[in-house]
Amino acid sequence: xxxxxxxxxxxxxxxxxxxxxxxxxxxxxxxxxxxxxxxxxxxxxxxxxxxxxxxxxxxxxxxxxxxxxxxxxxxxxxxxxxxxxxxxxxxxxxxxxxxxxxxxxxxxxxxx
Amino acid sequence: xxxxxxxxxxxxxxxxxxxxxxxxxxxxxxxxxxxxxxxxxxxxxxxxxxxxxxxxxxxxxxxxxxxxxxxxxxxxxxxxxxxxxxxxxxxxxxxxxxxxxxxxxxxxxx
Numbered sequence: 001x002x003x004x005x006x007x008x009x010x011x012x013x014x015x016x017x018x019x020x021x022x023x024x025x026x027x028x029x030x031x032x033x034x035x036x037x038x039x040x041x042x043x044x045x046x047x048x049x050x051x052x053x054x055x056x057x058x059x060x061x062x063x064x065x066x067x068x069x070x071x072x073x074x075x076x077x078x079x080x081x082x083x084x085x086x087x088x089x090x091x092x093x094x095x096x097x098x099x100x101x102x103x104x105x106x107x108x109x110x111x112x
Numbered sequence: 113x114x115x116x117x118x119x120x121x122x123x124x125x126x127x128x129x130x131x132x133x134x135x136x137x138x139x140x141x142x143x144x145x146x147x148x149x150x151x152x153x154x155x156x157x158x159x160x161x162x163x164x165x166x167x168x169x170x171x172x173x174x175x176x177x178x179x180x181x182x183x184x185x186x187x188x189x190x191x192x193x194x195x196x197x198x199x200x201x202x203x204x205x206x207x208x209x210x211x212x213x214x215x216x217x218x219x220x221x222x
Contacts, residue, residue, distance in 0.1 A: 056209050103148075
C-alpha cells in the first residue's frame with residue numbers, strides 16, 4: 001500500500017510569489033490535513049479536508065488556502081509569500097477526521 | 113486555552129535503559145491524545161493514540177502511554193530503548209484541530 005506522497009520535496013521561491021503544494025493520501029483515505037513545521041513555532045495545524053470539504057481550519061492568514069479533489073488528493077496554496085513562510089509543510093491522511101494517521105515526508109519551502 | 117506541554121526539550125538515556133517522555137495538556141474536555149515520532153528529514157509516524165476506554169495504550173515499536181485524567185497527562189514509556197529510537201517525539205491533543213507539543217529530542221548513549 002503506497003504511503004502519503006507529497007510533491008515537490010523541495011521548493012525555493014522569492015517573496016511575493018505564490019506556491020502550490022500537493023498531497024496524495026493513502027488509497028481509501030478521505031481526510032487530508034496540512035501542517036506547518038518551523039523551528040520557532042513547531043508543528044501548527046493549517047486545515048483539514050474531508051470528502052472535498054474543509055472541515056477545520058487553524059489560525060493562519062487567508063494567504064494559506066487549500067482544496068481537495070474527488071480522488072482525495074489535496075493541494076495547498078500560499079500566495080504573496082513572506083520570509084516567515086519558510087518551513088516544512090506536512091500533510092497527513094486518515095480514514096476519519098481529526099485523527100492524522102499517516103504523514104508524508106513533507107515539502108520543504110524556502111523563501112529567499 | 114488549549115495547549116500541550118512537553119517539559120523536556122532533550123532527554124538522553126543509555127541503550128537498554130527505560131524511557132518516559134512527559135506530556136501535559138490543557139483542554140476543555142477529554143481530547144483525543146496522540147504520540148508521534150519524527151526521524152530527521154522525514155514526516156511523523158503515529159506511535160499510539162487514545163480516544164477512550166483503557167487508559168494504558170499499547171503502540172508500535174514497544175511503546176506504551178498512560179492517560180491520567182487527574183493529572184492531565186499522557187506520558188510515553190518504553191521499557192528498554194534501542195539506538196534506533198533516537199528521534200524527536202511529539203505529543204498531540206485535539207478532536208478537530210490538532211495541537212502539538214514542541215517535541216522532545218531523544219538521544220541514546222551506546
